[in-house]
Amino acid sequence: MNHQPNRICAIAFDLDGTLVDSVPDLAVAVQETLASLGFDKCTEQQVRGWVGNGAKKLMARALFWASGKEADSQQLQQVMPIFMDNYQRYLHQHSRLYAGVAETIAELHKQGYKMAVVTNKPYQFAVPLIEAFELQSYFELILGGDTLAKMKPDPMPLQYLIERWGLSEAQMLMVGDSKNDIIAAKSAGIASIGLTYGYNYGEDIGLAEPNAVCQQFNQVLSWLATEPVTL
Numbered sequence: 001m002n003h004q005p006n007r008i009c010a011i012a013f014d015l016d017g018t019l020v021d022s023v024p025d026l027a028v029a030v031q032e033t034l035a036s037l038g039f040d041k042c043t044e045q046q047v048r049g050w051v052g053n054g055a056k057k058l059m060a061r062a063l064f065w066a067s068g069k070e071a072d073s074q075q076l077q078q079v080m081p082i083f084m085d086n087y088q089r090y091l092h093q094h095s096r097l098y099a100g101v102a103e104t105i106a107e108l109h110k111q112g113y114k115m116a117v118v119t120n121k122p123y124q125f126a127v128p129l130i131e132a133f134e135l136q137s138y139f140e141l142i143l144g145g146d147t148l149a150k151m152k153p154d155p156m157p158l159q160y161l162i163e164r165w166g167l168s169e170a171q172m173l174m175v176g177d178s179k180n181d182i183i184a185a186k187s188a189g190i191a192s193i194g195l196t197y198g199y200n201y202g203e204d205i206g207l208a209e210p211n212a213v214c215q216q217f218n219q220v221l222s223w224l225a226t227e228p229v230t231l
């Protein structure tokens with residue numbers, strides 16, 4: 001791997017909606033949590049629009065939809081263990097890697113890129129999900145939404161990686177499906193690729209203005225091959 005100061009040699013990947021279509025299992029966990037509280041069940045499609053800011057915010061959005069009012073911290077404190085238990089049970093029953101992810105991650109690893117997962121998903125779920133798809137050996141680090149004091153769109157997890165790996169901003173790329181990923185990348189001063197197939201609250205990822213918009217995961221390889229010099 002070429003470690004020139006202005007060439008990308010490290011990549012941070014988002015997890016939900018980028019590597020893994022995790023909504024099928026998240027949806028069942030949300031639905032069962034709502035049902036156990038006596039609320040109507042939401043649809044999988046609704047959950048698709050609620051994912052992005054971690055497990056607590058997901059349940060807060062679901063409760064708002066179900067009850068018509070904002071959940072207070074006491075209610076969330078009571079509901080979160082139920083959701084966490086439910087999601088723990090389903091985690092990777094119906095979740096699937098997106099097309100091209102396994103091959104592309106293996107190829108990037110072969111090419112020598114340093115790789116990490118930077119997700120807003122709680123760490124306790126991120127690790128077994130990545131392990132279920134046998135990807136853990138490719139990633140030097142997995143940062144969950146609760147690993148550091150702040151999660152995306154805050155740049156903290158990306159700044160942590162840059163510092164820990166002793167890189168310049170120009171050497172790092174963020175690949176994600178949500179504007180949270182792109183905002184975090186921009187705030188950290190690094191390049192980003194936005195994927196169109198994931199979860200972005202139903203919005204066009206292009207509106208967040210990543211350096212490139214890709215329809216398929218393997219296009220990350222061709223982008224890196226043609227656009228390695230950044231900023």
Ligand SMILES: O=C(O)COP(=O)(O)O
Pocket residue numbers: 014015016017051052053054055058118119120121122178
């Ligand atoms: O758990 C979430 O809310 C989103 O997770 P992600 O950051 O991997 O997309």
Ligand SMILES: [Mg+2]
Pocket residue numbers: 014015016017018052176177178198199
């Ligand atoms: Mg995502």
